[in-house]
Structures are given as structure tokens and as C-alpha cells.
Amino acid sequence: MGNDAQQGPDRGIEIRPITHEELADWDRAIALGFMRPHVAPATEWRELLYEPGRMLGAFDRGGPATGGRARCVATFRSFDTELTVPGGAQLPVDAVTAVTVNATHRRRGLLSGMMRHDLTAARERGAAAAILIAAEHNIYGRFGFGPAVPLAGWRVDVLRSGGVRAGLPVHEGHRIDFATLEEFRKHGPELHERWRPTQPGAIGRPEAWWRLRAGEIDLPGFDWKQGFTAFHRTADGTLTGMINYTVDDKWDGAYPDCPLTVRDFLALDRETANALWTFAFSVDWVRHVVAPYLGPGDRLPLLLADPRGAKPHEESADFTWLRLLDLPAAFAARRYEAPGRLVLDVTDRAGWTAGRWVLEAAPDGTGRITPTDDPADLALDVSRLGSLYLGGGSAAVLADAALLTELTPGAAVRADTLLRTARAPWNPDGF
The missing domain is CATH 3.40.630.30 (Gcn5-related N-acetyltransferase (GNAT))
Structure with a gap:
């Protein structure tokens, strides 16, 4: 295996970026994963979108049953884009799409392996966050994503x-x-x-x-x-x-x-x-x-x-999900409609954003988040912080639903005053 490859949880399955020559196999795996095997090959489209290192596949070497030929059984693609944050700044983000696992290979950790591979690389490239459109609600919270734009x-x-x-x-x-x-x-x-x-x-x-x-x-x-x-x-x-x-x-x-x-x-x-x-x-x-x-x-x-x-x-529902990867970069990029100070105790399974942070917004609309040892006002997972980041979520609602913990009385309302915006976030585009 090369430096960009990793062994899957199942012996004989390798997760790695695909080569240009494997586009057809990757396209077939997407059709199977989305249960659309009747669709003709999307050759022209895949060629246009191909970017070395950004299309991942899980390959099952199969052994004698497949004649020793590795077969693509899961897919994952990401691309760089910009997300408008409150105040109009463009935040560099990693957009995740084309996520499939063939029905024959579910529950083997392939999605976890591909997601870990991509998000690690995104952080190294300097992406402050990752975004995706969730086909099902219960899949992506464990990777730190939270519904942010309905x-x-x-x-x-x-x-x-x-x-x-x-x-x-x-x-x-x-x-x-x-x-x-x-x-x-x-x-x-x-x-x-x-x-x-x-x-x-x-x-x-x-x-x-x-x-x-x-x-x-x-x-x-x-x-x-x-x-x-x-x-x-x-x-x-x-x-x-x-x-x-x-x-x-x-x-x-x-x-x-x-x-x-x-x-x-x-x-x-x-x-x-x-x-x-x-x-x-x-x-x-x-x-x-x-x-x-x-x-x-x-x-x-x-x-x-x-x-x-x-x-x-x-069809109104949650739509764009957000995963924060770099808290200082993300919170410095956006603007704030009210000054305030809040200490957050953030949990993150990957460890990237875990810790205690103080979020401070100045009267001029600028803000920053920095590590602190001060007592926390709110305890929440990074997925919930992602839901609040663009100003469309409500910490008070999440607290009422036991989706975050208020450690200081009134802290959830203070968080809403600090983070919410007059113009609700909106993304009309699937990807």
C-alpha cells in the first residue's frame, strides 16, 4: 500500500484514492450504492470532476471468488469550496459528496475509514470546516457533523x-x-x-x-x-x-x-x-x-x-450539515450582531476541537475563540456547535431537548444572543 492507502477493518479491503483508470469501476459502485444500477455510466461527468486524491474508494480484493481482481465497493468524494458565514466572509470548507457503501459491505467500518481519511487531509489543507448533505439523519453526527442550514x-x-x-x-x-x-x-x-x-x-x-x-x-x-x-x-x-x-x-x-x-x-x-x-x-x-x-x-x-x-x-427538512475542523479560524471569520462572552466545553471524538474554549465578541462585530481554563458555561459536542455556528440554530432549543448541557443558568439564551443572526442561513444547492 502507498502512503495514501489504509487497510480497511475487514482483511482484504483497502481504502485509498482511486486512479484515473478506476473511474468506471468507481462510477459503477456509486450506482450500486445509490441503488440505481439501471443508470448508464456517467463517464463525461466523472471525467470532469476527477481530482487526484479527492475520490476515495474501498476495494475488496475478494480472492478466488473474483479472480483476484479488486472491486470498488464503497465511494467517497470531496472538493474545496467556500461557505458564506455571517458578515459575508468566505470560509474555506471541504465539501463531502458521493458517499456510498454497497449493500454487500455495510457495517464494516468503510464509511468511518473514508471519512477519517478525508477529514484528516482537509485539516492538513487548511479547511476550517466540512459540509455535506445528509441522506439520513442518524449517520453523520458520530463524525462531528450537525444540521446547520435547513x-x-x-x-x-x-x-x-x-x-x-x-x-x-x-x-x-x-x-x-x-x-x-x-x-x-x-x-x-x-x-x-x-x-x-x-x-x-x-x-x-x-x-x-x-x-x-x-x-x-x-x-x-x-x-x-x-x-x-x-x-x-x-x-x-x-x-x-x-x-x-x-x-x-x-x-x-x-x-x-x-x-x-x-x-x-x-x-x-x-x-x-x-x-x-x-x-x-x-x-x-x-x-x-x-x-x-x-x-x-x-x-x-x-x-x-x-x-x-x-x-x-x-420536503422542508435539515439540509446542509457542518463539521467544524478549526475553531479559531471559523469563529474569527464570521461576524457577531451582539457583544458577549461564553465559555464552551467541547467534546470531539476525533479530538480535533475538544477542550474548553472562550468565545468573545466585541461591539464592532469581530470575535475570536481561544483555549481557556475558565469554568464552562455550556457543554456540547462539536456536532451541536456546528448547528449553532451559522446562526440558524438555537442553543436554548438544544438545551430543552437535552442535546447540550447548560452549566451556568441562562447560558443557552446568552449563546443565542451571541451567535444567532437576523438573516437565517440558506443554501439552495445540493452537491
């Missing part, structure tokens, strides 16, 4: 809601125009780069993200219709917003009953958001506006003539 959305009955209220503030002289795929591909990335520093929890969209949604890449199993993309521009031609949506052709006899599903919504300011929502609710034949990928703090219901016409989308 996914929330709305399903709006256009007739019951009365649509968007008249007279909402908009940019004078603004215009909304449909964009071609070429225009989407050309101007979308720049708009997103201007938008994401304004939204805590947002992450970068790599080049492959835009190419896939512009139809430049074929990814078997990726169900993506072109839909409609509209750009919002101010009177001077500045691009300030974008909406992408589909409309299903559904009728109730002779009456239109079409749902409009919003798949992407970016607005740099409130006026742009108002104009784009007004546009969405004005589309002919649309009976329901469905927006599953909005943040928990989205104002859409309050823009309606009757907010009761909006119901929470059924």
Missing part, C-alpha cells in the same frame, strides 16, 4: 393567496426578460458570485454546475428540463436577479391547473425579489406556485394578499 419552501395556491400584493417596492424602470441558455451560461455565474456573499450558508457553484444546467454535459439519471430562465435588470441594465422555473401542463377539464415550480431564485435586493415574485405569480394558467428550495427566513408569504394561501413545502 431547507424550507412554500406551496402557494394562487387563487386563495390573491397573488402578490400590489404596490410593493420595485426598481423604477426595471425590466424582466427571458434568457437563452447562452445568456444563462454567460451571466449566471457572475450574478451568483455577487449574490452569495449576501447570504450566510451559501456555497460556490463550480464550473461543472453551470455546464450541467446549460445542457453542455450529459449526466444519466439527472432529470433536468430546460425550463424558463428570466433575468431582472435595473433601468441602467445592471443584472440584479434571476428566476428559473418549470410549468407542468396540467388541466382540470377545460380549466388550467398548472403548477409553476421555482428551481432557482437569486435576488440581490428586496426590490428585485418583489419584481421576480410578482412576475412568477402573473404567469398564465398557473394555479400553484411551488418553491421548495427557499430559506427558512424567506418573506414570500408576507408578500401575498392572503398569506394563508401559502403552505410549507412538504
Whole structure:
């Protein structure tokens, strides 16, 4: 075995980065792990994403049963991105994805081995945290991840809601125009780069993200219709917003009953958001506006003539999970809306963030966390600290649920005052 390889818990299983020549075997293992063996090989997509050292596999040498050929039975991929934190700074993070273990090799410690390999390397690269989208709630807490950015959305009955209220503030002289795929591909990335520093929890969209949604890449199993993309521009031609949506052709006899599903919504300011929502609710034949990928703090219901016409989308749930790897770097990067001081006793199975820390925020919004011997106010696992880090969680709620321990009376409320933000974290992008 090379320096980057490790023996799996089962004799004969090796966990290591894959080579370029093993992409096809790795792709097959992903299809089996996600129980989609009918999907055609994603050759073009895997080639585009391949990065030496960042695609891991667990290989079962098998012995005589497989003719001595090692077979990939578990997969893991990570890539570098940036996470917007309160205040607008971009925190370097390790994004974990493509995590699978074949059904024939579960409960053998393969996920633990791959996760340990990746997070150790991420810390060495200087990543302050790791993020992932959890398919199941009970898997990743033991690795120090906690739910940090929920996914929330709305399903709006256009007739019951009365649509968007008249007279909402908009940019004078603004215009909304449909964009071609070429225009989407050309101007979308720049708009997103201007938008994401304004939204805590947002992450970068790599080049492959835009190419896939512009139809430049074929990814078997990726169900993506072109839909409609509209750009919002101010009177001077500045691009300030974008909406992408589909409309299903559904009728109730002779009456239109079409749902409009919003798949992407970016607005740099409130006026742009108002104009784009007004546009969405004005589309002919649309009976329901469905927006599953909005943040928990989205104002859409309050823009309606009757907010009761909006119901929470059924897929609202935890979404992006966060694992803190470097507490001083992470807490120095974000900003704080109130000054304060709190001593945290942090447990961490990996040992990377374990210890007693004092978190201090100054009146100017800056803050820092440093080791201390002072008595602790709160005792919590690093996974719970990850849930609080972006400002979307509540220490008081976690304390009530016995998910952290309040050692000083009132410390959980003080933690919420110190860490919570007026703008809830939101990440609309799976990865």
C-alpha cells in the first residue's frame, strides 16, 4: 500500500484514492450504492470532476471468488469550496459528496475509514470546516457533523393567496426578460458570485454546475428540463436577479391547473425579489406556485394578499450539515450582531476541537475563540456547535431537548444572543 492507502477493518479491503483508470469501476459502485444500477455510466461527468486524491474508494480484493481482481465497493468524494458565514466572509470548507457503501459491505467500518481519511487531509489543507448533505439523519453526527442550514419552501395556491400584493417596492424602470441558455451560461455565474456573499450558508457553484444546467454535459439519471430562465435588470441594465422555473401542463377539464415550480431564485435586493415574485405569480394558467428550495427566513408569504394561501413545502427538512475542523479560524471569520462572552466545553471524538474554549465578541462585530481554563458555561459536542455556528440554530432549543448541557443558568439564551443572526442561513444547492 502507498502512503495514501489504509487497510480497511475487514482483511482484504483497502481504502485509498482511486486512479484515473478506476473511474468506471468507481462510477459503477456509486450506482450500486445509490441503488440505481439501471443508470448508464456517467463517464463525461466523472471525467470532469476527477481530482487526484479527492475520490476515495474501498476495494475488496475478494480472492478466488473474483479472480483476484479488486472491486470498488464503497465511494467517497470531496472538493474545496467556500461557505458564506455571517458578515459575508468566505470560509474555506471541504465539501463531502458521493458517499456510498454497497449493500454487500455495510457495517464494516468503510464509511468511518473514508471519512477519517478525508477529514484528516482537509485539516492538513487548511479547511476550517466540512459540509455535506445528509441522506439520513442518524449517520453523520458520530463524525462531528450537525444540521446547520435547513431547507424550507412554500406551496402557494394562487387563487386563495390573491397573488402578490400590489404596490410593493420595485426598481423604477426595471425590466424582466427571458434568457437563452447562452445568456444563462454567460451571466449566471457572475450574478451568483455577487449574490452569495449576501447570504450566510451559501456555497460556490463550480464550473461543472453551470455546464450541467446549460445542457453542455450529459449526466444519466439527472432529470433536468430546460425550463424558463428570466433575468431582472435595473433601468441602467445592471443584472440584479434571476428566476428559473418549470410549468407542468396540467388541466382540470377545460380549466388550467398548472403548477409553476421555482428551481432557482437569486435576488440581490428586496426590490428585485418583489419584481421576480410578482412576475412568477402573473404567469398564465398557473394555479400553484411551488418553491421548495427557499430559506427558512424567506418573506414570500408576507408578500401575498392572503398569506394563508401559502403552505410549507412538504420536503422542508435539515439540509446542509457542518463539521467544524478549526475553531479559531471559523469563529474569527464570521461576524457577531451582539457583544458577549461564553465559555464552551467541547467534546470531539476525533479530538480535533475538544477542550474548553472562550468565545468573545466585541461591539464592532469581530470575535475570536481561544483555549481557556475558565469554568464552562455550556457543554456540547462539536456536532451541536456546528448547528449553532451559522446562526440558524438555537442553543436554548438544544438545551430543552437535552442535546447540550447548560452549566451556568441562562447560558443557552446568552449563546443565542451571541451567535444567532437576523438573516437565517440558506443554501439552495445540493452537491
